[in-house]
Each structure stands twice: as C-alpha cells, then as structure tokens.
Amino acid sequence: MNGHCLVVDDDAEIRTSLKTYLQGFGWLISTAADGGGMRQAMAAAKPDVIVLDLMLPGEDGLALLRWLSTQPDSPPVLMLTARGDTMSRVVGLELGADDYLAKPFEPRELVARLQALLRRANKGTPAQDDTRTLRFGRWRFDRLARQLVSPDDVGVALSSAEFRLLAAFVQRPGRVLTRDQLIELTRAPGVEVNDRSIDLAVSRLRAKLGDTAREPSVIRTVRGEGYLFDAEVSAC
Structure with a gap:
C-alpha cells in the first residue's frame, strides 16, 4: 500500500480514471467533486496526500489551499492546473502547494510525483518557513x-x-x-x-x-x- 490519496476534481471522468489507475499502484483512493466534498472526505479519513484541481465550482483550488494552510498537520498537496496557467501555479506554490502538474498529464508522472511527496512527508523533516x-x-x-x-x-x-x-x-x-x-x-x-x-x-x-x-x-x-x-x- 502506497498511502491514502484524496482526488478533488469536478470532472467525474477524471476522478474515476485516476481512482482506477492509482489503485493499480497500491494507493487507497477517496474522491470529491468540490470543497464541501473534500472537507467531508478529510473528516472521514485524513489522506496522506491530496490531488487538487484549481478549477472547481464554488470555492476554487486556491481558496481551498488557503483553508488547508490553516489546518494543523495538513497533508501535502499536488495541484492540477491548466497548461500555460503560470500565474495560478505561482500563486498556488506561494499558498503552500507542494507540487503541480499541468493538464493534460501522463498518469505515470502523477504516480511518481505522489510517491515523491509521500517520501518527503514520511521523512518528517520539512524546513520551517520562518526559521532563519x-x-x-x-x-x-x-x-x-x-x-x-x-x-x-x-x-x-x-x-x-x-x-x-x-x-x-x-x-x-x-x-x-x-x-x-x-x-x-x-x-x-x-x-x-x-x-x-x-x-x-x-x-x-x-x-x-x-x-x-x-x-x-x-x-x-x-x-x-x-x-x-x-x-x-x-x-x-
């Protein structure tokens, strides 16, 4: 088992395909279509990593990143962005996203990035932003x-x-x-x-x-x- 990944995307086809693909690599997968669904899923079982689409109905991915930054021990986040949407990527990284992929992407690359995020989280040694x-x-x-x-x-x-x-x-x-x-x-x-x-x-x-x-x-x-x-x- 790799870990528990929460996929947040309003596209049902993407949620289903990612769930099937990632399960093939030993991931436990939860899915959500929006911010409310994300919070419910996290309350039911805290994920080890989150795949978060920035283009969501209601609260967008950037608003959810801000919310996650206020939560204790929030999991690492890999955000999905539109190709060429440089400003959103920059803002997302500044708000605390740990990695990003531009759509369309290779699913195998997503797996590699999630595994890297999980390894980093398991090390338990992230540097504090305010440490001199x-x-x-x-x-x-x-x-x-x-x-x-x-x-x-x-x-x-x-x-x-x-x-x-x-x-x-x-x-x-x-x-x-x-x-x-x-x-x-x-x-x-x-x-x-x-x-x-x-x-x-x-x-x-x-x-x-x-x-x-x-x-x-x-x-x-x-x-x-x-x-x-x-x-x-x-x-x-």
Whole structure:
C-alpha cells in the first residue's frame, strides 16, 4: 500500500480514471467533486496526500489551499492546473502547494510525483518557513544573512541565483523539482531565468558544496525529471 490519496476534481471522468489507475499502484483512493466534498472526505479519513484541481465550482483550488494552510498537520498537496496557467501555479506554490502538474498529464508522472511527496512527508523533516538558520549535513545556511557556512566553519559566498536556488532546495528536501518549478521558485524581478541558467546555477552550487555531477551527495540529478536535494534539513 502506497498511502491514502484524496482526488478533488469536478470532472467525474477524471476522478474515476485516476481512482482506477492509482489503485493499480497500491494507493487507497477517496474522491470529491468540490470543497464541501473534500472537507467531508478529510473528516472521514485524513489522506496522506491530496490531488487538487484549481478549477472547481464554488470555492476554487486556491481558496481551498488557503483553508488547508490553516489546518494543523495538513497533508501535502499536488495541484492540477491548466497548461500555460503560470500565474495560478505561482500563486498556488506561494499558498503552500507542494507540487503541480499541468493538464493534460501522463498518469505515470502523477504516480511518481505522489510517491515523491509521500517520501518527503514520511521523512518528517520539512524546513520551517520562518526559521532563519537551517542545517543540512555539516553545512549551515543562514537565510537572512544569505550566508552558507561550510563544515570547516568557513563562510561560502553565494551569488543571488545560487542563494535563491539553495533556498528553494532546503524548503523541499527529498523532493524532485523540475526545471520549470525551479524557474518559478527562483525567478527574481527583471531577471531572465531559463533551463540553461538553472543548470548553470546547480553546477555552481554543487561545486561550492563539494558535489560533482558524476558523484553527487547533496543535489542529485533525476534523469528526465529534474533535481533532488538529498539531505535532511533541520533548524539550528
């Protein structure tokens, strides 16, 4: 058994097809067509992860994300968005969504992302948004001072791009982040970010962490998907 997934989508065909497909991978599935149904399903049995469509009747997915953010120990959320709906994806991530997929999507990719979210949740080590200094391995990262401190207690200078990239990684340990996600998470006003600039920033950050692309110990490449920050993160 993978875990309990709640699928929230007003399209009955999508709910049925996802339920059948995910059950084939060992998931326990509940479904809901709207916000009221989601709350009822969660009251009956708390899910391990939620698949949430943003385009819902009544309360939309963004309103439900806001509500979930007020609930104690709310499960991770993978939101479904319309392809090209960049603003909704950005707002959704800012409101606390943990991942997203654009419709139409490959069901197998959904399975992989849900499994990654479940692994991350089971680690029980998400970094707190308001924690100034975080630790991973023997490294320390002061997000307010924008300073990375090595295991030898030496400060390591970070460029703005490297700082934004590391900040995105430490908030999402154990989770595969696509280049598109990293672009949205690290974008700064007036700065052009693309796949190539993400790859370059990853390469430079790896070098400062003593990582190599051939034998990475912290930032791993997941072929065909993106990058994964493979370290437990805790507050100092």
